[in-house]
Amino acid sequence: MAVLALFLLWKIRGKQSRFDRLPPGPAPNLLLGNLLQFNIKEAYKYYLELSEKYGSVATIWLANTPVVIISGYQALKETMIGLGEEFSGRAIYPLLMKSTYGYGVLSTSGHRWKEMRKFSLATLKNFGMGRRSIEERVKEEAENLVEMFKKCEGSAFSPADMLLNAVSNVICSIVFGQRFEFEDPQFKSLLRTVNTYFAILSSPLGQIYNIFPRLVSLFPGKHHELFKDLEEAREYCKCEAQARMNSLDPSSPQDFIEAFVLKIKEEKDNPKTEYNFDNLISVIWNLFSAGTETTSSTVRHALLLMMKHPDVQERVQREIDEVVGQDRWPSTEDRQNLPYTEAVIHEVQRHMDIAPIAVPHKMMCDTEYNGYVIPKDVMVFPLLSSVLKDPKLWKNPNCFDPENFLDADGRFQKNYAFVVFGMGKRACLGEALVRIELFIFFTSLLQHFTFKAMVPPVELDTTPTNCSFGRMPRTYECYAISRK
Numbered sequence: 001m002a003v004l005a006l007f008l009l010w011k012i013r014g015k016q017s018r019f020d021r022l023p024p025g026p027a028p029n030l031l032l033g034n035l036l037q038f039n040i041k042e043a044y045k046y047y048l049e050l051s052e053k054y055g056s057v058a059t060i061w062l063a064n065t066p067v068v069i070i071s072g073y074q075a076l077k078e079t080m081i082g083l084g085e086e087f088s089g090r091a092i093y094p095l096l097m098k099s100t101y102g103y104g105v106l107s108t109s110g111h112r113w114k115e116m117r118k119f120s121l122a123t124l125k126n127f128g129m130g131r132r133s134i135e136e137r138v139k140e141e142a143e144n145l146v147e148m149f150k151k152c153e154g155s156a157f158s159p160a161d162m163l164l165n166a167v168s169n170v171i172c173s174i175v176f177g178q179r180f181e182f183e184d185p186q187f188k189s190l191l192r193t194v195n196t197y198f199a200i201l202s203s204p205l206g207q208i209y210n211i212f213p214r215l216v217s218l219f220p221g222k223h224h225e226l227f228k229d230l231e232e233a234r235e236y237c238k239c240e241a242q243a244r245m246n247s248l249d250p251s252s253p254q255d256f257i258e259a260f261v262l263k264i265k266e267e268k269d270n271p272k273t274e275y276n277f278d279n280l281i282s283v284i285w286n287l288f289s290a291g292t293e294t295t296s297s298t299v300r301h302a303l304l305l306m307m308k309h310p311d312v313q314e315r316v317q318r319e320i321d322e323v324v325g326q327d328r329w330p331s332t333e334d335r336q337n338l339p340y341t342e343a344v345i346h347e348v349q350r351h352m353d354i355a356p357i358a359v360p361h362k363m364m365c366d367t368e369y370n371g372y373v374i375p376k377d378v379m380v381f382p383l384l385s386s387v388l389k390d391p392k393l394w395k396n397p398n399c400f401d402p403e404n405f406l407d408a409d410g411r412f413q414k415n416y417a418f419v420v421f422g423m424g425k426r427a428c429l430g431e432a433l434v435r436i437e438l439f440i441f442f443t444s445l446l447q448h449f450t451f452k453a454m455v456p457p458v459e460l461d462t463t464p465t466n467c468s469f470g471r472m473p474r475t476y477e478c479y480a481i482s483r484k
């Protein structure tokens, strides 16, 4: 008995000393940590309050797990960029693990992540990400989207699924080498899974699951359905990969999967290779899911903000009419001549603040920062919200105001505090694609339609539905009134 007591004491002491020099934070409860001290539906607001009270590095405890919150541009720059290697790990977030099992690019760390990130970036670029070739694909999808919206003229409709479909087809054409029809049952099922996945990730259920995965698994709920759908989505990715194993022409891989399969074949005699089926399936899922939901919900939110601010919508349309007119489709070359539109798109993203804590990181090794020591494997939340809503960095941080991205002469003005894609080594690897997609989809839609809500603008609610992992914007019904 005495030996057991001593052993426990030694264990507890060991744990304490490992965490002795963590940054300060509110006193945790022994069992639940700080969980009872905030509203889990809007956790990031509590993190913002902590940064005001404790400064740019603070610690909270989610049950018995410490999490270090980094806030403010300077501290994020010093950690995510200055100590980029140390802060480059990805936290083991149970819901992320459910879709990737520790493989792929988004939820891995160290050598595996580096290899997958390098390959993914290079291959996306080879297939046109950020270049003219992908712009043509985006334009085709934008033209289809406009046709679909036209069919809804005269009645109120929800644009959410059509936007999801159009945006997803862009990444699908890179990853799977094909686009899908709106009614394709396989595609519909994949999109439904992505949609539910993000909704649950950003909901209180997702938060609680990430803290107590085993316990929550014991209870019935939407998460079980999601896990089943995720397995089916993985199975689909696996079949696509296997089909290419036989059909691949090594001299000219046609899509991302083929390029990866080629690499698997090339490295088959390397026992340490990361090019295997497990990584391939998870990378496919990472690109497909990250490339679908975020961008489509940004366009959805942009249209909602246009309905809320008809004066802004009108000014964007005026600018498009003057520069592009009605006789041709917008192209990224028009971007430099559409400063107001560019400012609006950036402001939509800043205001939306879709990933308030980015995707949680973890420490790769014990690291000293600002006089504190953050031990290896400790979870880190880069609080992007603290930068995107910092009153010292933006004229009107809590309102939707395109002036935030315009200089005194009405020219588009970049702002270093625009950190919606994260900072440093783990920053979003799809940014170049997103920039093209947002511009082409938004300008094509506003060139053709005026969006009107079913209620007067003052009554429109533009706050997100869920605000945990992500701040997911609302779905809504609207009118798209043709401008021609």
Ligand code: HEM
Binding pocket: 090, 105, 106, 107, 117, 171, 286, 287, 290, 291, 292, 294, 295, 298, 354, 355, 358, 359, 360, 382, 420, 421, 422, 423, 425, 426, 427, 428, 429, 430, 431, 433, 434
């Ligand atoms: C509006 C659109 C998007 C936004 C706001 C966004 C934002 C982000 C953020 C905040 C992160 C995490 C950064 C961090 O961990 O510090 C991230 C990671 C990532 N994003 Fe995006 N993203 C968007 C679209 C896309 C697209 C279209 C793709 C696919 C081509 C993509 C692929 C990824 C991947 C693979 C990662 C993980 C990178 C890594 O762990 O190294 N994202 N994104």
